[in-house]
Amino acid sequence: xxxxxxxxxxxxxxxxxxxxxxxxxxxxxxxxxxxxxxxxxxxxxxxxxxxxxxxxxxxxxxxxxxxxxxxxxxxxxxxxxxxxxxxxxxxxxxxxxxxxxxxxxxxxxxxxxxxxxxxxxxxxxxxxxxxxxxxxxxxxxxxxxxxxxxxxxxxxxxxxxxxxxxxxxxxxxxxxxxxxxxxxxxxxxxxxxxxxxxxxxxxxxxxxxxxxxxxxxxxxxxxxxxxxxxxxxxxxxxxxxxxxxxxxxxxxxxxxxxxxxxxxxxxxxxxxxxxxxxxxxxxxxxxxxxxxxxxxxxxxxxxxxxxxxxxxxxxxxxxxxxxxxxxxxxxxxxxxxxxxxxxxxxxxxxxxxxxxxxxxxxxxxxxxxxxxxxxxxxxxxxxxxxxxxxxxxxxxxxxxxxxxxxxxxxxx
Amino acid sequence: xxxxxxxxxxxxxxxxxxxxxxxxxxxxxxxxxxxxxxxxxxxxxxxxxxxxxxxxxxxxxxxxxxxxxxxxxxxxxxxxxxxxxxxxxxxxxxxxxxxxxxxxxxxxxxxxxxxxxxxxxxxxxxxxxxxxxxxxxxxxxxxxxxxxxxxxxxxxxxxxxxxxxxxxxxxxxxxxxxxxxxxxxxxxxxxxxxxxxxxxxxxxxxxxxxxxxxxxxxxxxxxxxxxxxxxxxxxxxxxxxxxxxxxxxxxxxxxxxxxxxxxxxxxxxxxxxxxxxxxxxxxxxxxxxxxxxxxxxxxxxxxxxxxxxxxxxxxxxxxxxxxxxxxxxxxxxxxxxx
Numbered sequence: 152x153x154x155x156x157x158x159x160x161x162x163x164x165x166x167x168x169x170x171x172x173x174x175x176x177x178x179x180x181x182x183x184x185x186x187x188x189x190x191x192x193x194x195x196x197x198x199x200x201x202x203x204x205x206x207x208x209x210x211x212x213x214x215x216x217x218x219x220x221x222x223x224x225x226x227x228x229x230x231x232x233x234x235x236x237x238x239x240x241x242x243x244x245x246x247x248x249x250x251x252x253x254x255x256x257x258x259x260x261x262x263x264x265x266x267x268x269x270x271x272x273x274x275x276x277x278x279x280x281x282x283x284x285x286x287x288x289x290x291x292x293x294x295x296x297x298x299x300x301x302x303x304x305x306x307x308x309x310x311x312x313x314x315x316x317x318x319x320x321x322x323x324x325x326x327x328x329x330x331x332x333x334x335x336x337x338x339x340x341x342x343x344x345x346x347x348x349x350x351x352x353x354x355x356x357x358x359x360x361x362x363x364x365x366x367x368x369x370x371x372x373x374x375x376x377x378x379x380x381x382x383x384x385x386x387x388x389x390x391x392x393x394x395x396x397x398x399x400x401x402x403x404x405x406x407x408x409x410x411x412x413x414x415x416x417x418x419x420x421x422x423x424x425x426x427x428x429x430x431x432x433x434x435x436x437x438x439x440x441x442x443x444x445x446x447x448x449x450x451x452x453x454x455x456x457x458x459x460x461x462x463x464x465x466x467x468x469x470x471x472x473x474x475x476x477x478x479x480x481x482x483x484x485x486x487x488x489x490x491x492x493x494x495x496x497x498x499x500x501x502x503x504x505x506x507x508x509x510x511x512x513x514x515x516x517x518x519x520x521x522x523x524x525x526x527x528x529x530x531x532x533x534x535x536x537x538x539x540x541x542x543x544x545x546x547x548x549x550x551x552x553x554x555x556x557x558x559x560x561x562x563x
Numbered sequence: 564x565x566x567x568x569x570x571x572x573x574x575x576x577x578x579x580x581x582x583x584x585x586x587x588x589x590x591x592x593x594x595x596x597x598x599x600x601x602x603x604x605x606x607x608x609x610x611x612x613x614x615x616x617x618x619x620x621x622x623x624x625x626x627x628x629x630x631x632x633x634x635x636x637x638x639x640x641x642x643x644x645x646x647x648x649x650x651x652x653x654x655x656x657x658x659x660x661x662x663x664x665x666x667x668x669x670x671x672x673x674x675x676x677x678x679x680x681x682x683x684x685x686x687x688x689x690x691x692x693x694x695x696x697x698x699x700x701x702x703x704x705x706x707x708x709x710x711x712x713x714x715x716x717x718x719x720x721x722x723x724x725x726x727x728x729x730x731x732x733x734x735x736x737x738x739x740x741x742x743x744x745x746x747x748x749x750x751x752x753x754x755x756x757x758x759x760x761x762x763x764x765x766x767x768x769x770x771x772x773x774x775x776x777x778x779x780x781x782x783x784x785x786x787x788x789x790x791x792x793x794x795x796x797x798x799x800x801x802x803x804x805x806x807x808x809x810x811x812x813x814x815x816x817x818x819x820x821x822x823x824x825x826x827x828x829x830x831x832x833x834x835x836x837x838x839x840x841x842x843x844x845x846x847x848x849x850x851x852x853x854x855x856x857x858x859x860x861x862x863x864x865x866x867x868x869x870x871x872x873x874x875x876x877x878x879x880x881x882x883x884x885x886x887x888x889x890x891x892x893x894x895x896x897x898x899x900x901x
Contacts, residue, residue: 155614165596252687252877303878311878314689330691331649332621365620366652393621395597400620469597526878537871537879548842552871559888 160399164471171471172479175453176200176407180207181214185432188439192418199409199419202453205428210489218270218432222496228269228427229491232261232484234509235285238294239458241513242301246315246462250525251301253315257282259457259475262427262483263358263388265289270434271356271384276342278326278335278357281316282388282456286358290323294513298520304532306523310540311532332363336372336385340447343383344375354382354441356434361401361408361451362393373415373449380446384437385417387449388424390456395469412449424452425483428490453480534560567763568755569740572714573603573679576721577641579767581611584639587725590617590626591643591679600645601681601740623653627678631661634674641725647682647734648694661730662705677724677731682710683791683838684870684884685738685748689877695790695839695870700732701815701848707772708815710734712793713743713760716813719770727772736790736838746795746886773817777826781808784897785826787849788836789813792868792885796836799890805898815845823849824856831862832897836890841869863900866893 163171183201186194205212212219220228239256246254257264264285268277279286287297299306301315308319309327319327326342329335339357346353359369364387376383387408391398401408412419418440422433430452437448457475459466491497524530538545538553545553567575580587589595589604595618598605608616619626623644630640644650650657657678665673684693701708707729711717717735724731738744742753743760755761778793783805786796789812800807808826812819827833833853835846846867853865868889876883 154612157614159613159617162596253689307878312690312874312876314691314877317689330689331651362621365622365625367622367624368652393592394600395593396618396621400618402620463600532878534879534882537873537876537882541873548872552841555889555892556871556882559892560882562888562891 160397160404162397162399162470164474165469166467166471168471170474170477172477175479176202177479178202178204180204183214183216185215185436188436188443189445192413192416195418196413199413199421200407202421202423203429203433204423204426205432206426206486206490210486210493212428212490216429216432218428218435220428220431222491222494224269225427225487225491226496228265229484229487229497230505230509231265231285231289232427232487233505234512235261235265235288236484237506237509237513238284238288241517243462245517250521251315252526253462254301255281255316255461256458257284259478259482260388260390260424260454261285262430262487263386263424263452263454266427266430267356267386267434270431271438272353274324274353276324276326276339276353276355278339278342278355279328280332280335280358280360280363280388281328281330282360283358284316287318287320287323287325290320290325292318292320292323292325294516295520296320298517299523302520302523302525304520304524305530307532310536333359333366333368335359336368337375339385340372340375340381340383343381344379347379347382352442354384354438356384356386358386358388360393361387361389361398361403362396364408365401373411373417376447377415377417382441383447384434384441385447385449387451388454389451390454392456392460392470394460394464407451409449409451417446418448419451420448421451421453423480424454425480425486427483427487455480564762565765566756566761567714568742568761569711569714569717569735570601570603572718572763573721573735574605574607575763575765576718576725577604577607578610580722580725581607581615583767586637586639587641588615588617588633588638589641589643590619590630592619592621592645594618594643599643601737604643623649624656627653627656627661630676631656631664631674634676635672639675639725641677641679644678644680646692647680647696648691650680650696657700657706657732658703662703665729666705673728674730675728677721677733679721679733679735681737682734683736683738684875684880685744685791687877687880690874693875695837697734697815698839698843698845701845705730706816707731708734709772709813710736710790710815711813712736712739712790712811713758714755714763715760716770716776718763719768720772720813722767723769723772726769734790738791743794744791745798746884748881770813772814773819774813775819775822776811776813777808777822778811779807779809781806781830783807783830784832784834784894785810785830786834786836786894787812787823789815791838792836795885795887795890799887799894802887803891803894805894820852820856823853827853827857828860831860833861833865834868834890834893834897835865836868836885836893838870838885840872841867842872844869863897866897868893
């Protein structure tokens with residue numbers, strides 16, 4: 152076979168090979184300095200390549216980034232993360248059982264959405280990707296609403312028009328999720344620009360995967376954020392994999408994703424995405440920076456996509472089977488749990504009881520949600536809804552087609 | 564001859580072209596090690612090497628732009644856009660650059676790029692995995708636009724597209740990957756192994772662009788269609804017990820105007836069917852041509868059966884999809900007045 156001079160990024164471990172995370176550059180917990188919130192971008196370059204960590208291996212919170220959250224706050228964080236995981240597991244099973252058509256889990260990435268949401272204000276506008284269900288849960292969107300969306304049923308807030316997991320909540324300040332990747336990034340910047348134009352204190356935050364950062368939209372977002380110093384937090388969730396493609400193919404081999412921030416004149420912070428405390432702390436830092444006129448921050452959350460890309464994907468075809476178990480940054484739920492236990496604020500018994508309580512919450516919510524219909528059983532959405540909301544007022548061609556569709560249905 | 568489904572036939576086309584022509588390279592998201600989300604490029608990176616079957620970043624504009632540059636420098640790239648619904652970030656590179664490079668440089672620079680992309684619905688893909696945007700590309704001067712409806716044509720057309728010195732947008736109706744589909748989701752799936760068009764020569768062969776396939780000869784009515792709708796049209800006409808002539812266009816640009824017009828001149832009645840939305844769909848172009856060329860032969864207004872003018876809704880997939888009922892209504896209208 153002919154070799155070429157073209158460089159081709161290597162995935163560290165393919166099926167049949169031993170997991171290998173030696174490529175990952177880590178900093179010890181507590182080792183990274185915490186600059187002043189108003190620090191100039193040029194003075195904080197190392198933040199974009201080091202790794203902010205607070206929880207050490209023993210489960211203690213160390214160093215200058217320790218957000219000193221009280222135990223009650225940490226327990227809420229643990230609860231949201233555990234609920235996100237149980238919800239995911241249950242919805243995955245429901246997809247496998249044919250109850251819903253498609254699902255995307257966030258297994259192993261729960262701290263990203265939950266800690267970041269908790270570090271922001273309820274009125275801040277969030278522009279999620281399709282793997283941020285923790286944002287919906289931490290924002291308090293009822294599980295039944297989420298499930299009705301997954302089921303495309305009569306209480307689906309999207310009225311049956313979106314793939315499962317493409318939630319939105321205007322009341323929850325959670326923007327409509329797109330199945331096209333990265334599109335939300337420049338939109339978040341625009342929202343933040345509008346907040347600044349209107350003289351409001353709210354900020355916008357958006358999330359995408361490191362794979363999606365290859366899209367031009369990512370770069371538009373950074374440029375507009377930099378030019379207008381928009382109050383926005385742009386988050387790259389580096390979960391190492393974009394379906395089968397390793398993060399090296401998104402440009403992660405030579406330089407961190409956070410380091411793209413300083414290239415545009417934006418503060419860049421690289422953080423341990425499985426460390427609840429560190430994620431909370433850097434988000435709080437970025438939020439304060441944005442609210443005090445310091446402009447945008449690009450945060451890279453280093454984490455691992457422990458599950459398949461979606462229910463349509465089979466990662467055993469392209470990566471080492473037990474990769475996730477060897478991920479050097481551990482599991483976000485286990486790590487926060489251990490920390491709380493060390494503080495004397497949690498126990499295995501309480502954890503077990505919480506888990507059982509959340510299991511029942513998810514099960515009860517599902518029972519309620521399916522009562523509003525599934526794609527196969529129960530009440531059905533009115534098919535006329537297909538023609539609404541294309542425009543504010545339904546034009547003549549759609550009125551005619553709606554009539555044709557009704558005739559088609561009655562002819563079947 | 565071998566039995567192949569459409570995925571295998573497309574794989575075979577690329578395998579043959581990689582083997583015959585060292586300038587052919589494949590590129591796209593997840594197409595290399597993984598073999599593509601629909602398995603269309605399975606095994607090709609292992610066989611031809613990582614420098615000829617390239618995984619790319621998730622950047623459709625980058626994929627198309629880089630493919631143009633590679634083509635200008637002597638390669639013959641076959642780029643995959645994972646879903647047609649994801650092609651829009653590459654639209655500027657396709658429309659403003661790929662399509663016009665030959666024209667604006669007076670033929671001094673050309674880019675023989677083939678862009679393969681799965682299209683169409685019927686797989687519960689919702690609005691971001693179901694679109695049929697072919698008309699957006701037929702509207703652009705300088706692009707050839709192809710959509711096969713079966714494994715035999717898929718392989719022959721893809722080889723032709725790769726060998727073509729002009730850019731080709733090659734749409735693959737993903738609902739047809741594993742078998743023909745007559746629009747009824749409640750029927751058991753039919754595999755290609757039971758269909759004559761699942762018989763595919765193993766070696767190199769071509770199906771020319773711009774030549775339609777008369778799937779069924781008939782006298783009473785012409786149904787002009789392509790892609791998924793070929794089988795829906797056959798089923799709808801059969802259910803109405805009509806002697807319909809069914810024409811599978813296979814390529815939209817270039818278009819086999821002769822096949823369309825000789826059929827309509829013979830039958831005097833015309834239905835155009837496609838899965839894409841009706842408004843400004845390719846059916847409008849066909850209807851215009853038929854009107855211009857066959858007006859005095861027409862016995863009834865030309866009818867269109869198409870997707871509704873809405874985004875593709877997840878919950879209402881089968882109310883949206885132009886199935887047999889929609890075809891039947893169009894056929895009945897085209898058959899009046901008797």
